[in-house]
Amino acid sequence: xxxxxxxxxxxxxxxxxxxxxxxxxxxxxxxxxxxxxxxxxxxxxxxxxxxxxxxxxxxxxxxxxxxxxxxxxxxxxxxxxxxxxxxxxxxxxxxxxxxxxxxxxxxxxxxxxxxxxxxxxxxxxxxxxxxxxxxxxxxxxxxxxxxxxxxxxxxxxxxxxxxxxxxxxxxxxxxxxxxxxxxxxxxxxxxxxxxxxxxxxxxxxxxxxxxxxxxxxxxxxxxxxx
Numbered sequence: 418x419x420x421x422x423x424x425x426x427x428x429x430x431x432x433x434x435x436x437x438x439x440x441x442x443x444x445x446x447x448x449x450x451x452x453x454x455x456x457x458x459x460x461x462x463x464x465x466x467x468x469x470x471x472x473x474x475x476x477x478x479x480x481x482x483x484x485x486x487x488x489x490x491x492x493x494x495x496x497x498x499x500x501x502x503x504x505x506x507x508x509x510x511x512x513x514x515x516x517x518x519x520x521x522x523x524x525x526x527x528x529x530x531x532x533x534x535x536x537x538x539x540x541x542x543x544x545x546x547x548x549x550x551x552x553x554x555x556x557x558x559x560x561x562x563x564x565x566x567x568x569x570x571x572x573x574x575x576x577x578x579x580x581x582x583x584x585x586x587x588x589x590x591x592x593x594x595x596x597x598x599x600x601x602x603x604x605x606x607x608x609x610x611x612x613x614x615x616x617x618x619x620x621x622x623x624x625x626x627x628x629x630x631x632x633x634x635x636x637x638x639x640x641x642x643x
Contacts, residue, residue: 453484455635479504515607543580555597562593
């Protein structure tokens with residue numbers, strides 16, 4: 418799987434135009450999101466008994482983190498929450514693509530509390546779908562609530578075959594969550610602000626055309642410790 422991912426990115430890199438200048442500054446809200454996403458990963462990893470099984474972290478092609486999602490965001494904020502996606506690139510992680518997750522039938526599970534979402538994209542097929550336009554979870558991309566704990570052997574067939582495994586953390590409790598009916602898409606506005614217009618999510622993940630912003634270091638460092 419990792420070989421196929423590298424091949425996809427290598428092909429994209431060969432076809433790229435000369436390096437595009439990075440936006441001068443990462444806006445404050447994107448910087449805050451990067452720091453918050455790093456904190457989510459660090460805090461989850463600090464409690465092994467309620468963490469994603471290590472074997473699943475190791476198999477994941479990409480990781481998506483949506484920090485501090487609130488019910489209010491689905492009422493007043495255009496019905497979406499914002500997050501980040503980074504994918505494995507060789508032995509390291511790519512620059513982050515800014516993503517948005519949109520409301521599905523699972524919105525009621527959030528209640529009035531703030532939650533963090535963590536999604537593992539488990540295979541090439543799932544990655545390619547997310548590099549396009551809006552993807553409906555459970556319909557266009559298979560999704561399952563991920564298993565929690567040190568050992569993944571208790572996972573069901575549905576979990577092990579899913580393209581995306583999804584988790585939520587609410588008031589310190591980390592567990593799988595069913596996100597069927599929601600949608601994921603790259604956030605075109607945020608990506609343009611950070612990387613410049615005309616840069617696609619595939620360009621960002623492949624490297625070469627864009628530089629990783631310094632503000633992304635905390636998030637990437639947290640991914641390197643998975």
